[in-house]
Amino acid sequence: MKRVIGIGGIFFKCKDQAAVRSWYKKHLGIPTEDWGAVFPWRRHDKPEEETYTAWSPFKGDTKYLEPSQHDYMVNYQVEDLATLLVQLREEGVTIIGEVDESEFGKFGWILDPEGRKIELWEPPKP
Numbered sequence: 001m002k003r004v005i006g007i008g009g010i011f012f013k014c015k016d017q018a019a020v021r022s023w024y025k026k027h028l029g030i031p032t033e034d035w036g037a038v039f040p041w042r043r044h045d046k047p048e049e050e051t052y053t054a055w056s057p058f059k060g061d062t063k064y065l066e067p068s069q070h071d072y073m074v075n076y077q078v079e080d081l082a083t084l085l086v087q088l089r090e091e092g093v094t095i096i097g098e099v100d101e102s103e104f105g106k107f108g109w110i111l112d113p114e115g116r117k118i119e120l121w122e123p124p125k126p
Contacts, residue, residue, distance in 0.1 A: 002079050003087075005043065008121040009054035009075035013062060020057045030055065051077065051123055067096070068117035081106045081122035 014020040021032040030037050036056030043049045054075065058064060065073050078084050081099060085108050089095055096109040096117065106122040 001083060003084055004076040005045075005079055006041070006051065006077040007053050007074065008077040008123075009056065009119070010072070011054075011056050011058055011065070011075065011119075012072040013060045013065065014057045015060050017057050017059060049126065065117055068111070068115055070116050073117050073119055075119040075121050078120050078122050081108050081120055084108075084120065085110075 021030075021034075021036070024030040025032050036054060038052040038054050040050060040052045043051060065071070085095060085099070088110060094111040096111060100107045103124065105124045108120045110118050110120065112118055
């Protein structure tokens with residue numbers, strides 16, 4: 001089983017979400033919405049599968065990145081979240097909370113050795 005298959009998202013705290021989104025749109029051409037933007041792509045090993053990477057500036061006081069003290073979080077796409085979380089737990093990795101399942105897929109969270117929160121995302125099946 002592959003573990004990580006791609007970057008699912010990049011999330012970071014900022015003081016002024018509207019100003020940050022506007023700056024990225026003006027200077028880097030990122031077409032942002034109120035929550036952020038998506039970059040669609042196809043998997044190299046499964047080109048028939050289209051997926052995306054999300055980009056989103058969060059309010060500076062968000063609790064979503066906790067317990068990490070860092071101002072950013074990377075979301076990694078995975079193929080089988082349940083199996084991966086079992087393997088990570090067996091390897092001694094800190095698992096945070098319970099798996100969240102919605103129309104956007106399945107989400108789980110872990111901490112790296114320096115306390116950065118990592119989001120693991122299994123996209124919904126096509």
